[in-house]
Amino acid sequence: MISLSSNYPVLADQQTVFKPITDRHCATYNEWFTIKPAAGNPEDRRVAAGWISRSGPAIGEDRIYMAISGHQAIIVALLAASLQGTAIAVDEFTYSNFLTIARLLNIQLIGCKTDEKGMLPSALAAASTQHNIRGIYIMPTINNPTGVVMPLERRLELIDIARKHGQIIIDDDAYGFLDDNPPANFAQLAPDLGWYIYSLSKPLAPDVKVAFIAAPEQYREQIIMMLKLTSSNPSTFFTSFVSAAISSGELEKLITRKRIEGKSRQLKTREVLSGYEVYGHENGFHCWLKLPGGVTAAVLYASLLKEGVEVMPGTIFAAPGVGAGEYIRIAMGAERDMNRVIQGLEIIKKQLG
Template identity: 35%
Template sequence: MIDFRYNYPILRSQHQLLMQALSELEQDESYMKMAVPGGHPEDKKVAADWLSKPGFPIAADAVVIGCGGHHALSMIILATELSGGKVLVDPVTYNGFIGLSSMFNITLIPCPVDEDGLRPDVIAMLCKAENIKAVYLMPTIHNPLCYIMPLQRRQEVVEVARQFDLLLIDDDAYGFLDSGALPSFAHLAPERGFYIYSFSKILAPGIKTSYIVTPEKWKSQTENAAWMTSSGSVTLYNRLVSNWVKQGIVEKVIEEKRQAAAEKQRLAANVLKKYKYLTQVSSYHFWIPLPQSANARQFGERLSEKGVDVVTSAAYNVTGDTSYNGIRVALGNVPDEKVLTEGLMIIEESLAGLF
């Protein structure tokens, strides 16, 4: 089976990097002890420096360290007491957040999007009609729609959030692939913006470290949520990541992954040149819109029968609106170019029966 479902790219060189890093790790008894709530100060300082942008500094005290992206989302939901409330999302959004919302009894309110992302005017309209507590966003290389929200649109979203006192949850799973990444919602609205920066895709899914930039109002609750859900983060992983950040290794891996993703995108563009799809030049996934008349779930099943696994809009679609029919094709788990081409050709041939 050719796996276009999951998106955890690992470079061949990373295995040796891990072995080398473990052998060079300084001795520290803290690796075996209970973690410091929120993370050790030295690791939080590295995180803050890494996440700061010109004109948008991040204080080390604003960072809480978690155990990956899903853990970070769970921490934020618990800390802000979103359970039982309403959260505004894209009409097709990350299926992991859909699953967590179901577990926490959160009602998702879909908001229409355009090529720049969520529409601020509709956010305002929905907030007048519904008691919405927060907005969940993936503004840089959205999953699955791939859009990048421009700075002006981000600022407009912040204005609406301040008007209606909304929390902003910025999940930056794929932003590392955009070399011109814009300020996050934690940069633009630090009093209400949470920012999640997980290393699961940047480095590897086995590296369970995430940085959560947290508004001052919610800092103690977020640290408590980290403690109650996992007794804190994993100091060994955090120190490995800190060392790699300081040594420039994370930056190097990111650049190599951008180049690898761009090469995969060029290959996909050649195979799928007859069809329109949504992507970015260095994204590890793309979104193929399907006709409203198509049954996306059945199309995915037919692809599986041919040896290709994708994720269909059935997993991402909040209300089942057929105007958002589509499939996400993830390229990160297929390192072999020949296999990648074979899988894309199966998709290309299968699309012919829909258009």
């Protein structure tokens, strides 16, 4: 099966890059035998604060918390802000697993129209007058699945609306590392209402279980409680590994290479699918394909599986009430060999007729 569904960008020679980091890290085994603070070690939080503050205002380490994954960080944010059972605004096309998390927490999702700059302020304002929206969840820097990057001006517009209606904004930055010059995140732009989640599973590797949470100061006690309830404490094995990779400059070098590889894969994908409407970030490892008339995502998905190719139908990214039967998401990160990706793309093209 050619996997064009999962999207964890891994370079072909990444084991070689990792070996010196892991060899050094094993010498810290004496630190692995004691329970650490639920929010994470102060040194790891300091490094994390510096890392996520690179483009824009500095975030203090007292606003930083360590989680074991992006999913845990999202759940902690929702529970700490008491958003279970409430209404949350999302992009009309958004992260599929967030839709699942919301269902588990009895959260009503309100899909808001988007354009090439992301969520429309007019759509959020209208939704906020019609529903008691308590929060906003967005992926503003390389949206999954569309690849859109929200410019600074649009972010400031959404902050004004959120502040007017007493809402928080959860900024999920799963793919922002691939952007060469990302705008400031919402925790930087609005410290009173902005949350920011940065997972290391894609910048580093899928099995590196670390995510950073930046949050407004007033939620500190609730966040620590939810971290304790969902994981006891973060893994020093992984958090110190990440801190070492950041401090040595090795993470930055790896990300630079991933951006280059992403740009190459995005270009080759568009070459194969020339003539079709393909959306995606220039360095992105996924793209959003609009299907030609008469082709539905459900039928195409099923026929591609029979041909040995797995993609993601657009319907799994659609907010409630939003139709997405005319889209599929194609991910180019799971297959290390780009030739296999191209083989899968050729099969897609053939199926499209």
